[in-house]
Amino acid sequence: MGLLPTGILGEINGSVGPVVTYLLNGQNVIRAKGKGSTKPPSLAQLANRQQMKVLTVFFKKATKFLKRGFGHLALGTKHNYHNLAVSANKSTAVLGEYPEQYIDYGKLTLSKGELAEAVHPAVERMENGLKFTWDCPPSLEFKFHTDQVMMLAYSPLLNRSVCIDSGAKRRAEQDVLPVSSDLLKEQLEVYISFVSDDRLQAADSIYLGTLSAI
Template structure:
C-alpha cells in the first residue's frame, strides 16, 4: 500500500498498482514495477546480463563509488550508484551475450573535473602496492591538498582493497597495504583524487594490471 506525502495531488511512497513511489534527493519519483517477460529477446537477455555483470563488479566497492560519483549525482534524480552503473554498463563491458564481461581498462570509479593523477605508476612492494604520481601540476597551489583515491581488484577471487581518502597530492605516493595472498593473482588497479572540501573529484585513471 502506498502512502500520500502531500494530499491527493502530491507524491506518494510505496506501491500503488503497477507503480512504486519514493523520494530521491528531495524529489518525488514514480516508476513502474519491473516485469519479467519469459519470452525475452536476445537483446533483452544481453541487457540483463550487462546489468548483472556491472552490479557484481560494483557492489562490494560501493563506499568507493560513493566517493567517486556522489558529486556528479547532486542536483539530479539519480544517485551515485545509478551513475556508476550507467557509465560502466555503456563503456566498460566487452563480449557478446552470453559471454559479456568487464573491460577493466575502461572502468571508471570516479568522474569529475578535478585535476587527475599525472603519470601514475604502480609497483609491488613488501607491504602491498605502491602508487606514485608526479607532484608537478597546475599553478593552483591549493591542489596540493587533494587526497588520493585508490582501488585494487582481483577478478579471479573478487578480493578488493581500497583507499577513499589517502595521501595528499603533494606527497607523490601512497601505499595500499595488502596482507593476504591477493597479489598471487592478477590485480586491476585505479587511481583518482578528491579535494579536501569534498566538492570536486577527478576522473579516475586505470593504472594497469599487476601480476
C-alpha cells in the same frame, strides 16, 4: 513519475497500492509499479541483463570508490552514483556478445569530474600492500594540492577488492594501500583517482594496469 516533497501523508518509502515511493537525493519520488510481461525476453534484453550483471558483480566491490567518484555528479539530480556509473561503463567497458559478455578492466571509468587527473601515476607491490606514486608539479594549481587520493585494487579471480577513498594529500606524492598477503599474490586490476577536500568534486579515474599473480 511525480515528486512529493513531503509525501502524501508525510514521507513514504515503499510500495503502496499501485505505486512505489522512495527517497532519491533527498526528494520523495513516486512512480507507478511496473507491469510484468508474459513475452519471452528478446536477445537484446538478455544482453542488457547480462551487461548489468557483470557490472554489478564488480560494482559491489568498488562501492566506496564509485560513491566518491560519481556521487558529486548526482547531487541535485534524479540520479544516483550507481546510475551514473552504469551509464559511464555499460557501452564502453562491457565487451563480447551475449551470452559471453565480460568486463574490459582497462576501459572502466570509476570516477569522473573536473579535478586534475593523477600526473605520472604508478604502482608497485610492497611487503604490506601496494605503493602508489604520482607527481604534484609546481605548475599544478595550488587548489589541487589538498585533493586526496583514491586507490583501488581488485582481484577478478577471487572477486575481492581493497579500497581507500580518502587517502594522502596530492602534495604527498605517494600513499600505500594495505593489502592482505593472500590477496597481494593474486592478479590485481589497479585504479587511482582524486577527490576534493569537501567531497564535491572528483578527477577522472586512471587505470594503472594489471599486476600479474606471483
